[in-house]
Amino acid sequence: MSVGTVLVIDDHPIMRDALRHIAHELFGELHFMEAESLATALPQLASATPDLILLDLCLPGSDDATVLEDLRARCPGPPVVVISHVEDLDTVREVIRLGAAGFVPKSESRAVMLAALQLVLSGGVYLPPNLALQTGEVPSGHLAAAPRASAGAGNVTLTGRQRTVLDLMGQGLSNKHIARELGVSEWTVKAHVSAILRKLGVSTRVEAVVAAAGRR
Secondary structure: OOOOEEEEEOOOHHHHHHHHHHHHHHHOOOEEEEEOOHHHHHHHHHHOOOOEEEEOOOOOOOOOHHHHHHHHHHOOOOOEEEEEOOOOHHHHHHHHHOOOOEEEEOOOOHHHHHHHHHHHHOOOOEOOHHHHHHHOOOOOOOOOOOOOOOOOHHHOOOOHHHHHHHHHHHOOOOHHHHHHHHOOOHHHHHHHHHHHHHHHOOOOHHHHHHHHHHHO
């Protein structure tokens, strides 16, 4: 998914500035929109629809997940990634139920944020690993993971076909669908996946996708 416009809704100027730098690092030149509340964001949404929205739940005049519900009702198209210091399980379940494409704690690092946004824009759903294991509510066909690459992942070299398989894994495709896409057998795809996991030093498909995202 190409990104030309990003909207950040957060009442802390320092956080908005940090997210601006992350967005430019990830997407290059883009139109950056920012607002300190949903009320100040609405006039901007009336004139332009962003490709991605980064949302803080705890905004002035709003009640946690209610702000996401209101935002989705007014702007249902672009993916919304919730970025919050509130990390309780009930809140995470609720934001995923309401259609958020990801939940990133504000305590996470810049590298985690970059990889999380890459995962979301490839069609996945990002959750921190401890929350992903507890919620069990990630939509079928999507991924939930945290970018935790092995120490040697940065030096890994994948073949062209392995990179293609990894990209399709990042889109949430199963081995069967990858095989159909590439015109090869499912056994061949399984062999590629096994090799990718081994080279990246991870044990699951999700970890492989996010480890690779962290290397880009």
